[in-house]
Each structure stands twice: as structure tokens, then as C-alpha cells.
Amino acid sequence: AKQAYVRAKPHLNIGTMGHVDHGKTTLTAAITKVLSERGGAKYVPFDRIDRAPEEAMRGITINISHVEYETATRHYAHVDMPGHADYVKNMITGAAQLDGAILVVSALDGIMPQTREHVLLAHRVGVEHVVVALNKADGADPELADLVELELRDLLAEHGYHDVPIVRVSGLRALEGDPEWEASIVALLEAVDDTVPVPVRYTDAPFLLPVENVISVTGRGTVVTGAIERGTVEVGDTVQAVGIGDGVTAVVTGVETFGKTMDRGEAGDNAALLLRGVRREQVRRGQVLAAPGSQTAHRRFTARVYLLTAAEGGRHTAVVSGYRPQFFLRTADVPGRMELTGPGDGAEPGAVVALPGDTVEVTVELGRPVAIEAGLGFAIREGGRTVGAGTVVAPLD
Ligand code: GDP
Ligand code: MG
Numbered sequence: 214a215k216q217a218y219v220r221a222k223p224h225l226n227i228g229t230m231g232h233v234d235h236g237k238t239t240l241t242a243a244i245t246k247v248l249s250e251r252g253g254a255k256y257v258p259f260d261r262i263d264r265a266p267e268e269a270m271r272g273i274t275i276n277i278s279h280v281e282y283e284t285a286t287r288h289y290a291h292v293d294m295p296g297h298a299d300y301v302k303n304m305i306t307g308a309a310q311l312d313g314a315i316l317v318v319s320a321l322d323g324i325m326p327q328t329r330e331h332v333l334l335a336h337r338v339g340v341e342h343v344v345v346a347l348n349k350a351d352g353a354d355p356e357l358a359d360l361v362e363l364e365l366r367d368l369l370a371e372h373g374y375h376d377v378p379i380v381r382v383s384g385l386r387a388l389e390g391d392p393e394w395e396a397s398i399v400a401l402l403e404a405v406d407d408t409v410p411v412p413v414r415y416t417d418a419p420f421l422l423p424v425e426n427v428i429s430v431t432g433r434g435t436v437v438t439g440a441i442e443r444g445t446v447e448v449g450d451t452v453q454a455v456g457i458g459d460g461v462t463a464v465v466t467g468v469e470t471f472g473k474t475m476d477r478g479e480a481g482d483n484a485a486l487l488l489r490g491v492r493r494e495q496v497r498r499g500q501v502l503a504a505p506g507s508q509t510a511h512r513r514f515t516a517r518v519y520l521l522t523a524a525e526g527g528r529h530t531a532v533v534s535g536y537r538p539q540f541f542l543r544t545a546d547v548p549g550r551m552e553l554t555g556p557g558d559g560a561e562p563g564a565v566v567a568l569p570g571d572t573v574e575v576t577v578e579l580g581r582p583v584a585i586e587a588g589l590g591f592a593i594r595e596g597g598r599t600v601g602a603g604t605v606v607a608p609l610d
Contacts, residue, residue: 218473222283223411224481226310226440228292229346230300230335231317232325236348238263240317240384240398241293245280247387247398254282259388262293279483281471284402287411290471290483297327301526301599302541302592304331304338310440310481311335313342313409315401320353320381323361324368330526336372337602338590342409343369344378346401351383351394378404414480419507420444420452422484423543424500429493434466437496438485439544444504446478446486453505454496455584456545461495462505463488499545501584510582513609515554515574518593520601522570527600531566538600541592542583549579551593569600576609 229237241262248254257280280291292311294300304311314335318328335343345365347358362379369377380401386394425439446452446465454460467487468475478484486502501508521527533553540549553567555574567573585608593601 215469216473218470218475220288220475222286222288224288224290224479225312225409225411226290226292226481226483227313227315227405227409228294228311229315229317230304230331232319232322232327232331233297235317235319235322235325235328236346236384237317238293238295239388240315240346240348240382241280241291243384243387243398244291244402245282247395248282248284248402250395251399253284254280263295279471284406286406289405297330298597298599300327300331301334302594304334304340310442311340312412312481313344313405314340315405316343316345317348318345318361318365319349320347320358320361321349324364329368332368332372332374333525336374343374344401344404344408345369345380346384347379347381348384350381350397351386351391378408380404412481415443416445416480418443418480419504420446420450420502421504421508422446422452422486422502423545424454424496424498424502425544426498427493427496430487433487435488435491435493435496436467436485437488437502438483439502441478441480441482441484442543443480445480446484447476451505452486452488452502453508454500455503455508456500456510457497457581457583458500460500460510461491463491465489499543499547499583501543503584508584508586509608511585511608511610512579512582513576514585515576515606515609516591516603517572517606518551518567518575518601518603519572520567520569521599526598527569528595529569531568532600533566538593538595540577540579541594542585542589545583547579547581547583549577552576552578574606575603577603 242259245254245257249256262278278293382397383394387398421443422439422441428436430436450465453462465486466489468478469485523529536551589605591603592599
């Protein structure tokens with residue numbers, strides 16, 4: 214029989230962010246290794262986090278990797294994402310749902326473009342708490358590290374992050390078992406425990422889980438995974454798949470987290486739900502599983518959209534009515550068309566075009582219906598980069 218998950222400590226979602234090669238995945242592996250020696254984790258090696266390329270080739274869209282661990286006071290689910298595009302997408306759409314972030318900065322390289330972008334993005338999507346892991350401190354000149362630290366404080370303050378703990382660590386040396394650097398990982402986690410407060414969860418709302426992955430398990434049925442956004446779910450509950458195609462209604466016959474069974478999944482948990490009598494192809498990524506009747510799918514909606522500037526990684530040129538980018542809403546990725554209906558706070562009154570840096574009112578028509586509600590955040594992407602961040606004003610039809 215499977216082990217049961219005991220909800221003895223508050224659960225939080227955190228993740229690494231930062232420039233490519235600054236050591237996010239190494240640090241993630243090091244945290245699990247150091248805590249495994251203290252009874253708080255199962256060690257997850259580097260190449261289990263940075264998923265093997267074969268998995269991607271088999272067509273499973275894995276762009277977010279979760280590990281779990283415990284400190285003395287908390288249970289954490291920690292996400293590590295392989296590439297910059299995955300950060301932008303998962304953070305703007307809210308798929309990553311971070312209560313706090315560990316910004317990984319190499320003390321050898323200092324602030325790099327993706328360091329800036331991730332700080333900007335974290336602030337924009339409402340990540341309120343950041344802790345810096347000043348990594349590769351094993352190889353860095355301490356005076357150079359002091360300079361990087363000063364620059365980091367400026368960058369963080371520019372985006373409203375004050376009194377951010379900056380902890381000098383070496384993910385690599387800790388992974389190799391060097392006691393001095395193992396202690397740096399413990400210090401980093403203490404800073405996370407102290408800095409990131411336990412968030413208020415929407416457990417009283419109707420159940421909602423954006424579908425991340427659907428797996429067929431021989432002899433058991435179809436398993437749907439994702440982070441519970443709102444509400445709670447128990448064995449015996451009925452859930453409905455909403456969006457993309459025709460949605461099935463099914464009874465939940467199992468709830469698990471990180472391979473352990475749960476009596477009840479709650480908002481904030483990463484859950485795997487076993488569904489009775491459902492075939493794998495009846496549920497898919499991009500749908501939501503919801504309490505029946507609580508969510509509706511729409512193709513059209515009005516929204517307010519901010520167009521990223523070129524410096525933020527956005528377009529260099531204007532957008533006109535009839536623009537056809539790709540829309541990312543929770544885990545859904547659908548083509549659509551956008552009409553400009555009015556200027557927001559940035560654009561000139563009466564503007565028929567919107568420039569990078571403008572905020573505009575738009576009507577969106579999606580290629581397929583998706584679960585939409587007022588206040589939902591979404592990302593607009595084109596040619597592999599994010600060009601806009603939007604918020605739904607109202608669903609239409
Ligand atoms: P990511 O792209 O941010 O996930 O970076 P990785 O974890 O893949 O690390 C990139 C490279 O930096 C690898 O060659 C690591 O071995 C190296 N690296 C990571 N952490 C450290 C560290 O603390 N010290 C040193 N010297 N190298 C490190
Ligand atoms: Mg990595």
C-alpha cells in the first residue's frame with residue numbers, strides 16, 4: 214500500500230528563477246540532498262530534475278519539474294523550469310503559483326538579462342517574497358560578490374523588493390558533500406522559512422484544478438495532475454472537465470501528492486487525481502477540472518492587455534486590430550485573434566494601434582473555448598517570446 218501524506222506542517226509553493234546556467238537545477242538537487250541527510254527530503258539528482266530529453270521526445274510536454282522537501286516548520290513543493298521561455302509562460306499564466314521565489318544569481322557573472330526579466334516578471338505576477346541565492350560563491354572573489362550584492366539590492370528595490378535576504382551558497386559544493394557549503398544551503402532554507410509567510414488559501418471556493426498532465430496507469434485508469442488552484446477535493450467527489458473539447462464528468466477515486474495518498478487535496482497542493490471510467494483522451498492539458506457547474510468555457514472575452522516593451526523582451530513594433538498571437542491561459546495554449554477596443558492608461562486616446570509599453574482594452578476571440586472568468590491572467594506569445602500580459606475583464610460567449 215502507498216504511504217499516506219500527513220499534513221503536519223503548512224504547505225508552500227516555491228521555485229527557483231534566474232539566468233540560464235547560474236545554477237538553479239544544481240541548487241534544487243543540492244537542497245534535496247542536504248535535507249535528505251537531515252530527514253526532510255528524498256534526494257532528487259540533477260538529471261532527474263532536468264528531465265531527460267527522451268521524455269520530451271515521447272511527446273510529453275514537461276516544462277516544469279517539482280520536488281518536495283520539508284524544513285523543521287514547513288512542507289515545500291519546489292519548481293524548477295528548464296528554460297527562460299518556460300519561466301515566462303508559467304509565471305504569467307500563473308501555472309507556477311509561487312508563494313515565494315529563490316532568485317539564483319551566479320556570483321561569478323552577476324546580474325544578467327534573464328535575472329532582470331525574472332525579477333520584473335515576479336513583481337508583475339504578484340510574487341511578493343524573494344530570497345536570493347548568491348550561487349557559485351565557492352569560486353567567487355568575496356569583494357566581487359559584495360559588488361554583485363549591491364547591484365542586486367538596487368535591482369530588487371527598483372521592483373519593490375526590500376530587505377531581501379542574500380545568502381552566499383554553492384549548490385555544486387553542497388551536492389559534493391562539502392560541510393561548509395551544505396551549511397550554506399541550510400542557511401538559505403532558514404531565510405526562506407523566515408521570509409515567505411504562509412499564504413491564505415482559497416479552500417472555501419468551489420474546486421478548481423488546471424490540468425497539467427494526463428497519464429494512463431495500467432490497471433488503475435486515468436490520472437490527472439496539476440496544482441489545485443481553489444477549493445478541496447476528496448475521494449467520491451464529482452469533477453467536470455471544462456474547456457477545449459466536450460468535457461466529461463467523473464468521480465474521483467484517488468487523491469495523491471508526490472506519490473502519497475491524501476484524504477483531502479487542498480488549494481495550493483500539487484495533486485494527482487485518479488478518475489473512474491475516464492479514457493486518457495477524454496481529459497487534456499488546457500482544460501480545468503472543476504466542481505460541476507462552477508466553471509464555463511468561452512471563446513470570446515474582453516480584457517485589458519499590457520504590451521511588453523522591447524527591453525522587457527516584447528515586440529519592437531505596434532499591434533493593430535486583427536492581431537493573431539498565441540494565448541496562454543492557465544495551462545491552455547490556443548491561437549486567437551485580438552481587436553483593439555480602446556486605450557487603457559498608456560495608449561493615446563483614440564489610438565488604432567497599440568505600441569509596446571501601452572496598456573489597451575481588447576476583445577479576444579480564441580480558436581477553442583477555454584474556462585474563462587473575470588480576473589484571470591493570461592500571456593500573449595508570438596514566435597516563441599512573450600509580448601503581452603493580460604487580465605480578463607468579462608467573458609462574452
Ligand atoms: P541552470 O541553467 O540555472 O539550471 O544551471 P545548472 O544547475 O544547470 O548549472 C549550470 C552550470 O553551473 C553547471 O555546469 C554546474 O555544474 C555549474 N554550477 C552550478 N552551481 C555551481 C556552484 O555552486 N559552483 C560552481 N563552481 N559551479 C556551479
Ligand atoms: Mg536548469
